[in-house]
Amino acid sequence: MYVRHLTVADFRSWELVEVPLQQGVNVLVGRNGVGKTNLVEAVGYLATLASHRVSTDQALIRRGREQAMIRAAVVSQERELLLEIDITAGRANKARINRSPVTRARDILGVVRTVLFAPEDLALVRGDPSERRKFMDELLVMRTPRLAGVRSDYERILKQRNTLLKTSGVARRSGRTPDLSTLDVWDDHLAAVGAELIVQRRELVAALQPHVIAAYAELAPASEPIDLLYRSTVLDGPGDVSGYGTEPGLPGDAPIEQVRAAMVERLQERRSAELERGVSLVGPHRDELELTLGSGPARGYASHGESWSFALALRLGSFALLRTDGVDPVLVLDDVFAELDTGRRDQLAALIADAEQVLITAAVDSDVPAVLGGTRIRIADGQVST
Structure with a gap:
């Protein structure tokens, strides 16, 4: 499974942007604050109907607007589908598959699968139990949309x-x-x-x-x-x-x-x-979901590096589990490599190298191991270039 093309309108900081994507590795490169994370957040939203950064949809709509739109051409098992969702302040969202409206927005769940890891995922290890319950339930719905x-x-x-x-x-x-x-x-x-x-x-x-x-x-x-x-x-x-x-x-x-x-x-x-x-x-x-490190609880005892690796392992484990269902999910790594030392960067690169599609955000090229190769998508001054 992979996203061939992404369009967002009035979503977060973007008024309108078109992003062509490839199979394999896609690295979105740009300084902090240019909107890289907003783009991968849009992909994740199509998969879960939720943001990994905020609990309500209002913050996803560009300031001064009442509605945001996400559109993606998704290829799975040699079939392409066009997914669209309108996010409207104070009202139910509306979704379409191949331009045809669906009864409920949640009817698009399962069409695209993503596994997204971001710095916020430290809360999976260090946060309240509600974070881990949400993690379990989102993975459940990804596998079984009903x-x-x-x-x-x-x-x-x-x-x-x-x-x-x-x-x-x-x-x-x-x-x-x-x-x-x-x-x-x-x-x-x-x-x-x-x-x-x-x-x-x-x-x-x-x-x-x-x-x-x-x-x-x-x-x-x-x-x-x-x-x-x-x-x-x-x-x-x-x-x-x-x-x-x-x-x-x-x-x-x-x-x-x-x-x-x-x-x-x-x-x-x-x-x-x-x-x-x-x-x-x-x-x-x-x-x-009780997480242990050695003989004790990970929460409160794991170091920053151990917590980071544990949270990343939860996402990579989810990715591996979803693959057993027969379709590779889209793997999204938001600002991950900058937090890892050289050894763990190389280990992570080896673990993800054979994924059908990986979306990576990075402030500079050098954060991403050269062995991954792939397509570089430059983001600067509100413009996207490949």
């Missing part, structure tokens, strides 16, 4: 259940008896959707784990070994106040119905605490 709907349904049900917990908790503290039969219904709804997310994440982490470990060993051969584990408020069984079990939990191959039943049971166990706090304490929204 899970975008499952994830959306879960968030909707969770919001409604939390509202009910707050009102019931207020009633209980006021001496009134809340109607908890309604809460039982929402428990069932939440568990039905949540169990699917949990099972999918569990299987994803099991498949991803060897690829990440191998990538880290290549990038940092002198470092302690790493590992990753899915910690679940449901799978791990009852335990301490964090919700992660200290007692034996479900077997690793527990079927979805068993996970659903276990989630309902955990919700009932934590109900008193949930009513007190007014939030749901059990489910995939509370789970964690």
